[in-house]
Amino acid sequence: MLILLPPSEGKTAPRRGKPLDLDGLSSPVLNDTRERVVDALVALAGQPDAAEVLGLGGTQSALVDLDAALRTAPTARAETIYTGVLYDALGLTTLTTAARRRANRRVAVVSSVFGLVRPSDRIPAYRLAGDVTLPGLGPVAGVWRECLGDAIEEAVGSGLLVDLRSTMYAAFWRPPAASPGRPNRTATVRVLHEVDGVRKVVSHFNKATKGRIVRDLLENGADPRTPGALADALVDLGWRVEQGDETVRGTQLDVVVSDV
16 A cells, blocks of 8 residues: 655754755655756755745745755655644654554655655755746646656555545646556545535645544554555544545545544
């Protein structure tokens, strides 16, 4: 099983650590593209319009400094870099030892700078949203779309892909359609908040619930190989799950919650 997560907008910059070593990251097939993106982002950070290109507001302009220092800034394990609602609920660093080992094998973050990042990969803090267009390279999503599929296919192998990415990062790569020789091995999860019989998608509930779901799967050790088996595993873990119809692109599971 491979669980794909979106990155967090906020990140914790490490105070100490070795500088970035792309050769030390997982999925080395992505290193050529990583080099191109890092070079383009560092160059952009030196331009007077960098904050505008990066979509930063007036109070966020200091974040450009993170990108300017990508090559020399301290790095730390990605599990300590990504923050926010989903990652706070997931709590990668507070998992049991066995669950942390599973996380390093089964969890990957889709990153605008590094393509695919494992929790144990050492990276610096950065600022680059998935909808930015980098001068000289073009839209970030398009840059990664050219090569990310091979890395993800290699990582998931013959297992189940659990795609928890947000819409922005889903644009980086779409799972291939099922075919007679290629069964459906993709499950997406939608979180619905139900109040008085009315259901709707709420960002906070969505992120926190996805973080808790991943934590439960890692701590439990469940390794479902089909969307249906994933639905059953989540029900066994106490979640309320409704399985949608199988499509050529995968199966959607709705997790219904009434509180956070």
